[in-house]
Amino acid sequence: MTNPFVDLSGGVTRLNAQDGLFLRAQHLNEMEDYAKALATLAARGGGPGVVYGYDLTLTASTLQVTPGLAIDHNGMPLVSDAVGTLDLSHLSPAGNTYWRIELVPGTAVASGDENVYGSACDDACNGGTIRSNLTEGARVQLSPVVLGGLDGQLVMDQRNWLASQYFEAERTGSGPWLRSAERLDDHPWQTGTPQPTDQNVVPLGVVWRGTGGLQLDQWIARRELVEAPARRLWQSRLGMRPDSVFLAQICQFQAQLAGVVATAVPASSIAEVVQWLGAARDGVTRHDETAPVELLTSAISALSGPAPADAGPLTLVDQGINELPPAGYLPLTASDTGVEQTVRNLFGKSAVELGFTYCSPDFVAEHVQRAQHRDRISLPDPVPVEVFVPEGGDLGWVAFTRGSRRSSRDTSSGGDVVPVYHTTAGSGVSPSQAATGVVGSLVRPIGTARFPVNAWASPEAGVYQSVQQIIRDTRTDQNMEITVVGVARSEDRLPLAAARATLLGTSFTPNPQMPEIHAVLGPVEAIVVVVSATAPSGTA
Incomplete structure (x- = not known):
């Protein structure tokens, strides 16, 4: 008895070469197609994405694309060995449209000249020639995408807002099973990875026209080739973030942050610059020949000049x-x-x-x-x-x-992480002054204590033992005293800071000697063990 089997249709066709076969161009093409099919099928299993290169730069209205290699959804290698340029001056004015920069297979370019023969032993037919080579490269194209609300964002907010919208659309578009309202057993768990149906393009970035001109972001859309399609599909279905998406989101943030840190405008002058630019636009509309120039000059000075002395530190927002x-x-x-x-x-x-x-x-x-x-x-x-x-x-x-956050009593992750410091109060310095002086400095803490958010709990053994050892060592010197200071960032948290400091400084041995407990306001929350000299006898 033989085991049952069935031959499945499809597969890859190759030339069945035999002696006596008159080899023609058709047969050579069949051999080439067979090798190409094997290569693209294997590459398809590795997934689409950028292998290397294809970086984008935007100068005025000219987009430049560096040489590179990418693999599309069909497994075709998209390779280029020269810098490509694309004129974007024709893109429509600012609005709710952005353009996705995409890489697709290019049109095959014929090259090479070979004589054409009627038969193997004949002379060339009337001196005719053919193009014997075809070069398959890549093409960069732009696809418009309408996104409502884009033109309603402030100029400085558009890039981060667009990134947030794109990443969220990518997440929801991947069909996350565990982040939907559907019942768990409504999903086809019994099936494997389906055949991809994605559009056969490799995104390289996005470009949009804001009120300040064309803007470019590469990492909003670019995805490196770091995972197979099955891994990305199942990570998405299970509510996970695929490796390529995680990498892209980090790089997008770092690239934007690096740009704005280098060209940041002081917070106190941003509102003025916006007003000046708006007034300049109105002046141009009225055909005013002098006011717009003066307003634009003021805006440029504010954008390029040093920060005012009284300007506060720039924030991410x-x-x-x-x-x-x-x-x-x-x-x-x-x-x-x-x-x-x-x-x-x-x-x-x-x-x-x-x-x-x-x-x-x-x-x-x-x-x-x-x-x-x-x-x-x-x-x-x-x-x-x-x-x-x-x-x-x-x-x-x-x-x-x-x-x-798992629960209000779980401190294994999340919660309030409070650094614990050890310092010495100098002559004439109170424990509270010493505590606030060390908090926020570059002094290394002796450890950290985790507490539930806005609550207190028994501190971890490691930091508790470190504090108790300091207290024991100090008790041997009668000229020194211990104060445990809880530092709170606001007045309403002072009782909480005192409770946390008390737990850390309390010894649960027989006849314990309790250190003094203080609570003070400071720049950040912390607990500080302060060692200070006792006041000489007869002094206040």
């Missing part, structure tokens, strides 16, 4: 960034305000809840990767954001990730 990827990196420049306050200045008055962790750089990379499937960070929303400060050298950056 000031620079047109209202939404962040689930993880990313922030520049850290030398500042007298310290690491934590510098980061808080970047976030400004946003509603996010910041927590800080000091760790080694490899620990940072691990936590950035963990955040891959978390939602994006909307700065107007009160979401937890963890900031990771790498130790072991001045690297000039910190990382951030969206925090997670």
